[in-house]
Amino acid sequence: MKHLALIIFTALLVIACKNNANQNVQDNTKTQDSINASxxxxxxxxxxxxxxxxxxxxxxxxxxxxxxxxxxxxxxxxxxxxxxxxxxxxxxxxxxxxxxxxxxxxxxxxxxxxxxxxxxxxxxxxxxxxxxxxxxxxxxxxxxxxxxxxxxxxxx
Structure with a gap:
């Protein structure tokens, strides 16, 4: 049971980090587009x-x-x-x-x-x-x- 909880926790942590990384890439793209259109x-x-x-x-x-x-x-x-x-x-x-x-x-x-x-x-x-x-x-x-x-x- 402890082992299953650790696997689920690790999977959720990886997914959360991946979503955060994608959000940062999107934010940087928006910032770059704003600079380019300035x-x-x-x-x-x-x-x-x-x-x-x-x-x-x-x-x-x-x-x-x-x-x-x-x-x-x-x-x-x-x-x-x-x-x-x-x-x-x-x-x-x-x-x-x-x-x-x-x-x-x-x-x-x-x-x-x-x-x-x-x-x-x-x-x-x-x-x-x-x-x-x-x-x-x-x-x-x-x-x-x-x-x-x-x-x-x-x-x-």
Missing amino acids: LEGTWELVGFYNYINNKVSDSFNPSTGYRQVKMYTSTKVMWSKNVPTDSTEWFGYGYYNINGDTLTEVLDYGSKMMKKIINERKEFKYELDLKENTFSQIEVDDEGNRIYSENYKRIE
Whole structure:
């Protein structure tokens, strides 16, 4: 009888440890998926889409030498743009929030040209399409129709 109780106890202990190990693997997978889908990091603009009737109607790449980079921490955003044919400086800094598939950026300050825009409009809302190593911020009109998007790839 003692021997049977010991076998049952050992079997229950093995099953409990196995379930706990499986739970830890699942928890780690969820954590990894959350990290992979995070906006945190450094991103470079790779192209644009124009939309008609909420479908991509045209796509194009930035012109030669044009470069735009965005950097996100857990709460802050900073971006800069280099346009070789334009001597105007373009950058902005502020904070962001993601709510479902909506990305909201609120800029605190920016370059001289951007400051003019920030004085009229500080908050920028986009539809967000976020994948592990790419994201698109999609401008929508007042009726929720897609207008255009900036498409980025993760560079760090």
